[in-house]
Amino acid sequence: MGLHADLREKLISDYAKLSPQMQKAARHILDHPNDVALRSMRSLARAADVPPSTVTRLMTAIGVDTWQQFRDHYQNRLLDLPASYANRARETQNVSQDVDRDQHLLESIARTEIDNIDKAFGAELRGRTIDACVAIENARQVFVVGRGAAYPAAYQFAYAYRLFRDNVVLVDGRSGAFGDQLRGINRRDVMIAIGARPYIRDTVRAVEYACSQHCPVIAICDSDVAPIALDAMIKLIVSDKSQSFFQSFTAAVSLVQAIVALLVARGGQKALERIASAEEQLAAFDTYVEDPSPTRNS
Amino acid sequence: MGLHADLREKLISDYAKLSPQMQKAARHILDHPNDVALRSMRSLARAADVPPSTVTRLMTAIGVDTWQQFRDHYQNRLLDLPASYANRARETQNVSQDVDRDQHLLESIARTEIDNIDKAFGAELRGRTIDACVAIENARQVFVVGRGAAYPAAYQFAYAYRLFRDNVVLVDGRSGAFGDQLRGINRRDVMIAIGARPYIRDTVRAVEYACSQHCPVIAICDSDVAPIALDAMIKLIVSDKSQSFFQSFTAAVSLVQAIVALLVARGGQKALERIASAEEQLAAFDTYVEDPSPTRNS
DNA sequence: AGAGAAGCAAAACAACTGTTTCAAAATATG
DNA sequence: CATATTTTGAAACAGTTGTTTTGCTTCTCT
Incomplete structure (x- = not known):
């Protein structure tokens, strides 16, 4: 399955070797992955407070030829996410019941917390x-x-x-x-x-x-x-x-x-x-x- | 606050009243909702085998001012953000600003906080x-x-x-x-x-x-x-x-x-x-x- | 039949896209 | 200190975007 190594991992591991401005861009991408999938490169660059050229340079720096490739990767990730959610549920059931119980507890905590703030x-x-x-x-x-x-x-x-x-x-x-x-x-x-x-x-x-x-x-x-x-x-x-x-x-x-x-x-x-x-x-x-x-x- | 409940519904209910070409476009959108979120209007039009102008006309036909609005709606749906959060800011821009600025600030703080916890x-x-x-x-x-x-x-x-x-x-x-x-x-x-x-x-x-x-x-x-x-x-x-x-x-x-x-x-x-x-x-x-x-x- | 309307696609449009180029600025190297 | 190297942002670019305009076709009704 390691056809294309996970770009996110690549971004993290190479982070230290990047120039400051590229780090800024990389950081924004790591923190806002959905922006990559949904927004344009220029608008992402604006959000990251970086000139567009820096993003292009970042692509070549991490060995990606074109922004399109990069965006495609993140779009697929976004589309697969709901699926992996279901997979995870199935996995956890196999692994053990405890984990499942923990997941549910966390979910219910989240609901309660949101409710509290709402009030x-x-x-x-x-x-x-x-x-x-x-x-x-x-x-x-x-x-x-x-x-x-x-x-x-x-x-x-x-x-x-x-x-x-x-x-x-x-x-x-x-x-x-x-x-x-x-x-x-x-x-x-x-x-x-x-x-x-x-x-x-x-x-x-x-x-x-x-x-x-x-x-x-x-x-x-x-x-x-x-x-x-x-x-x-x-x-x-x-x-x-x-x-x-x-x-x-x-x-x-x-x-x-x-x-x-x-x-x-x-x-x-x-x-x-x-x-x-x-x-x-x-x-x-x-x-x-x-x-x-x-x-x-x- | 009751803006159009769901654009998808609107599309379905108005479907019969649309012209044939618009139906073709509407149909493609209904069948491929993610295309709306991820691809451009023109490329969606190509995929639906329809000229771009038809899509624009479809927008006005269902009472949406701009493709951007339509796309935002589907992007948020993809992110399954509860209806109208941060990205939605553009839609909720038309609010009285000076009367209860404080109230609105509090409201928006609440939304952000809930969003943070949700994540x-x-x-x-x-x-x-x-x-x-x-x-x-x-x-x-x-x-x-x-x-x-x-x-x-x-x-x-x-x-x-x-x-x-x-x-x-x-x-x-x-x-x-x-x-x-x-x-x-x-x-x-x-x-x-x-x-x-x-x-x-x-x-x-x-x-x-x-x-x-x-x-x-x-x-x-x-x-x-x-x-x-x-x-x-x-x-x-x-x-x-x-x-x-x-x-x-x-x-x-x-x-x-x-x-x-x-x-x-x-x-x-x-x-x-x-x-x-x-x-x-x-x-x-x-x-x-x-x-x-x-x-x-x- | 032909006047009028409606539907349609092609072209025109300005704004924006991703990318490359290039000279200045910052940094490292001697 | 001057020099070499890297890093950077502005500008230029060709291509694409969403939208509007235009004129052609097709249908409808007396």
């Missing part, structure tokens, strides 16, 4: 999400609280938000006690509290303290009657349904990202400039490995 | 996800690396995994240098590295070190040729496409959760017992507030 961006929540943005924009200081499984979401928000604003405190209880980090919180601030059952005491206490200081709270949680939601000004209820023993904070992470995206969109040019300068700073600190190829897909 | 649980990746589980099960020690925006995913995994197994190290560079945490890593261990462009130097270095010690690597990243994927044993490619400046690690978080869920499912009774005891321990530490309102969703 998180439902009509009712969209309005409240915008309200939350307004509250954050007007706040003097933004405190983010999330412990345990909710910590990733809290961290995510603080990390992204800090790229264009510096008035955020991630209350992680690591650097000093809770009390230290919440010192001075007042009605002009806002607290974003993230959590789901079982509710972690620390988070609840942080919310209670914020409320006692008349600081408005945005609660991202699993229920209108969650302890952290009871006194919240804005309640963003996300589903944490999951197939496993472990609650899923995917929707919360997603929602938190969306809030940041909204804040940036509403912040306009100024926000973008701040982000640019933050990224410059990171680059100056030698944080990233050089890989200066932006993968824009139109 | 993360696609057919190709499911197999590799199971492979990753096997590797993790057999590992002496599991090292998880993820910096910056990828940290939430790494944390998520470590946190959930620790509930039923204690052989995980979250390499966060916080407690001591990287070197300390990776000390003793060898071929019997496994490293889970999470990252996307721009690749953070620390993560890349950690992977390089792991490889130098012959420790297999499971890379969760955005490309087959990402620096952390190049030498990885298992590559789990997740899309980090996002509407904002900020890459989305939602799919990575989701995938990581799925891996844990799978590990538990495969671990059987023993894993469940460990989780139970971990939760008891947490309860004993008074971590959670007692929650008198059992909001179980059936």
Whole structure:
């Protein structure tokens, strides 16, 4: 069956030997194989931010005579994919039942996750999400609280938000006690509290303290009657349904990202400039490995 | 939002009213739908033995403005993307822009996120996800690396995994240098590295070190040729496409959760017992507030 | 029969395709 | 440092794309 070796493999194995621009092109092809099948070479080149000639050169570099050949390969791949799906199902049945069971579990997890996100961006929540943005924009200081499984979401928000604003405190209880980090919180601030059952005491206490200081709270949680939601000004209820023993904070992470995206969109040019300068700073600190190829897909 | 439900249906229902030559064209399209997606209009016309103008006329006859629209529809059908996602952007372009820009942004974020997760649980990746589980099960020690925006995913995994197994190290560079945490890593261990462009130097270095010690690597990243994927044993490619400046690690978080869920499912009774005891321990530490309102969703 | 309409294909069209050429820019080599 | 080599993007190219126009044929109806 090794009539023509898999072009994708070829692309990966030769990747290191390619010139930077060709790598950029190769990378885009690897990341967006369907573009090869469906779009034109020039438009793919545009999407990869590379002149058309680079793509042609890449073809000769990997030993393909013409773009047509390359495209044909990917078109066939696309047409065969549904078939191989069925084959895989048959294979897995032969191999063992366990694998089949695992596949099904993964499938059902995917469905649940998508469902959760779908709900998180439902009509009712969209309005409240915008309200939350307004509250954050007007706040003097933004405190983010999330412990345990909710910590990733809290961290995510603080990390992204800090790229264009510096008035955020991630209350992680690591650097000093809770009390230290919440010192001075007042009605002009806002607290974003993230959590789901079982509710972690620390988070609840942080919310209670914020409320006692008349600081408005945005609660991202699993229920209108969650302890952290009871006194919240804005309640963003996300589903944490999951197939496993472990609650899923995917929707919360997603929602938190969306809030940041909204804040940036509403912040306009100024926000973008701040982000640019933050990224410059990171680059100056030698944080990233050089890989200066932006993968824009139109 | 109810644009023409399905062009194929339209073609069939209008078939009788078409002129003979148009019927010939329509018939070919119905019999060879993939030709629409993959070939050019003229070449399809040749295959149908019809002049190109007939195809154009057919388009107007069934109420489609341009061949491009028609082709887009069939391309998306081929990709079996749920109806109207990213590629569909052109069709859904005619929307009121200024009234509820925020609402639309949220909607489009939701679509992208769902799309990302959908891909993360696609057919190709499911197999590799199971492979990753096997590797993790057999590992002496599991090292998880993820910096910056990828940290939430790494944390998520470590946190959930620790509930039923204690052989995980979250390499966060916080407690001591990287070197300390990776000390003793060898071929019997496994490293889970999470990252996307721009690749953070620390993560890349950690992977390089792991490889130098012959420790297999499971890379969760955005490309087959990402620096952390190049030498990885298992590559789990997740899309980090996002509407904002900020890459989305939602799919990575989701995938990581799925891996844990799978590990538990495969671990059987023993894993469940460990989780139970971990939760008891947490309860004993008074971590959670007692929650008198059992909001179980059936 | 012949006026009018409808169907049709060939030609014309501008825009875009994949490829090659060539000189400048970047990089390596001495 | 200058030189040789590679890498790169703009321009040029012939061919193809989707669409429109044009004029010819075929059918229909009094």
